[in-house]
Amino acid sequence: MTTEYRRILLDGYPILTTRHGDELVTKDGRSIGVDDAVHLAPCNPSKIICVHLNYHSRVQEFITKLPPAPTYFHKPVTALNTHKGAVVRPERCNWLNYEGEIAIVIGKTCRNISPGEAGDYILGYAVSNDYGLHDFRDTDAGSMLRVKGSDTLCPIGPGLVTGWDFRDKMIRTYVNGVLKQEDTTANMEWDMHYLVADIARTITLEPGDVLLSGTPANSRPVQIGDVVEVEVEGLGRLSNTIVYGPTPIRDDCGAQPTASEEVISTAMGGDWEFRGKRAAGGQGAAFYESALDDKK
Numbered sequence: 001m002t003t004e005y006r007r008i009l010l011d012g013y014p015i016l017t018t019r020h021g022d023e024l025v026t027k028d029g030r031s032i033g034v035d036d037a038v039h040l041a042p043c044n045p046s047k048i049i050c051v052h053l054n055y056h057s058r059v060q061e062f063i064t065k066l067p068p069a070p071t072y073f074h075k076p077v078t079a080l081n082t083h084k085g086a087v088v089r090p091e092r093c094n095w096l097n098y099e100g101e102i103a104i105v106i107g108k109t110c111r112n113i114s115p116g117e118a119g120d121y122i123l124g125y126a127v128s129n130d131y132g133l134h135d136f137r138d139t140d141a142g143s144m145l146r147v148k149g150s151d152t153l154c155p156i157g158p159g160l161v162t163g164w165d166f167r168d169k170m171i172r173t174y175v176n177g178v179l180k181q182e183d184t185t186a187n188m189e190w191d192m193h194y195l196v197a198d199i200a201r202t203i204t205l206e207p208g209d210v211l212l213s214g215t216p217a218n219s220r221p222v223q224i225g226d227v228v229e230v231e232v233e234g235l236g237r238l239s240n241t242i243v244y245g246p247t248p249i250r251d252d253c254g255a256q257p258t259a260s261e262e263v264i265s266t267a268m269g270g271d272w273e274f275r276g277k278r279a280a281g282g283q284g285a286a287f288y289e290s291a292l293d294d295k296k
Contacts, residue, residue, distance in 0.1 A: 002234065005124075006159040007040040008032070014040055019159060034158075039083040042126050042160035043105045045210045048075040049199055050101075050130055050148065054188045054214025061217040062270040070190050070198055075130075075212075076149045083157030083238050087131055089224060090150070090245035093257050095134035095267040098222055099215035100173035100181050100230035102166065103128040103156050104192050110205040118193035118200075123207070124162040125192075127230050127238040129155050129173075130212050132219070134267040135257035155240050156210065166192045169233040171216065175226050183216030221267050 004019040010032060017024035017037075025031045052071045053059055059066055081087065089096040107123030131153035136146040166185055173181035185191070190198070195211050205211075222228055224244050231237040249257055 002161050002163040004159040004161045004236070005042065006037065006157070007042050009038040009040060039085075039158055041080050041082050041156050042158075043103075043123075043156065043208045043210060045077055045080070045105075045208045046206050047203075048077060048079070048154060048210045048212065049073075049203075050075060050212040051190070051195060051214045054190055055183055055216040056187050056189065057183050057217035058215060058219075059189075064270075066189055070195060072199070073144045073148060075154050076145075078151055079149050079154040081152045081155035081240065083155065083240075085155055085240055086152065086243040087129075087155065087228070087240045088150075088152045088245045089133070089222075089242055090257075091248035093133055093135040093245070093249065094259065095137075095221050095263055096242065097132045097134060097219045097267055098173055098175070098180070098228045098230075099130040099132060099219045100171055100232075101128045101130045101212045101215050102126075102169075102171065102185070102192075102232055102235070104196060104211040104213060105160055106196070106205045106207055106209040106211075108207055110196065110200045113197050113200055115191075115193045115197040118196040121200075121205070122192065122196060124160045125164050125166060125232075125235055126156050126160050127158070127232045127235050128210075128212055129228065129230050129238060129240060130215060131155075134221075134263050135259070136255065137263045137266055138258050138260055139255035154212075155238060157238050158236050161235050164234050169235075170231075171233070172231045173218075174229045174231070175222060177227075180220065181216050181218045187216070188214060218269065220269065 006017050006024055015026055017026050022034050023031045024037055050073050103126040105123045110121040132147050133150050168186045170184050222242050226242045229237055229239045
């Protein structure tokens with residue numbers, strides 16, 4: 001049996017509620033409509049760890065192959081965002097991509113366990129969106145710190161669901177109501193239990209910590225004003241709106257946003273476009289300019 005918990009602001013105070021139909025109910029008996037609530041992230045992680053590639057559709061899209069074991073990157077906890085929270089695309093940046101995912105939330109301290117034991121350490125699951133600001137793809141020596149770790153780029157919610165079986169569940173991403181991503185967890189190479197056990201071999205996972213389990217094919221850039229929704233069977237629907245950054249990326253220090261071939265090809269679904277153009281006679285620049293025109 002599944003139970004959905006949501007953290008919300010009620011009368012100005014953060015509080016845990018349980019969902020009952022269209023109502024969120026507190027332990028002291030107060031209630032508020034689901035659509036009327038101001039949501040908080042459903043967990044308070046000390047770390048957010050993400051797998052690079054997991055869905056076979058994403059691997060095929062990039063015309064690559066999976067490594068023999070998962071590889072990971074890290075999102076700072078300052079990237080954490082909420083259901084209905086605004087996702088910021090900073091000024092001078094153009095290549096912000098959605099990535100619909102499922103978040104694994106740890107329930108108790110976890111270290112050196114087998115995949116078969118991992119389920120006992122998982123509190124529950126939530127919908128997430130692992131946004132990437134690809135304008136910084138050329139920086140940080142592959143760590144993707146600014147690509148994936150910039151403020152607001154990790155919405156999780158609307159709730160945390162316990163008792164949910166992750167096997168053979170549909171995941172879909174919509175932009176302004178149009179379906180963009182669709183896949184099933186059956187097409188993941190490494191399941192939730194494997195990912196938790198793998199990380200916990202060397203990194204202690206603590207209650208509230210989050211692992212993001214990968215995205216299917218067709219991650220693409222979004223524009224200011226777009227409404228992006230990720231829906232996972234049995235977990236609900238996470239909604240966020242893309243907004244313009246309040247301040248520009250400073251130009252008096254640090255690496256600057258770029259629109260290199262790597263940036264554009266990754267944002268548009270892999271570098272196969274450029275390989276194909278170069279093989280046809282070095283027409284990469286034409287595609288580069290076309291992609292920029294499409295963004296205007």
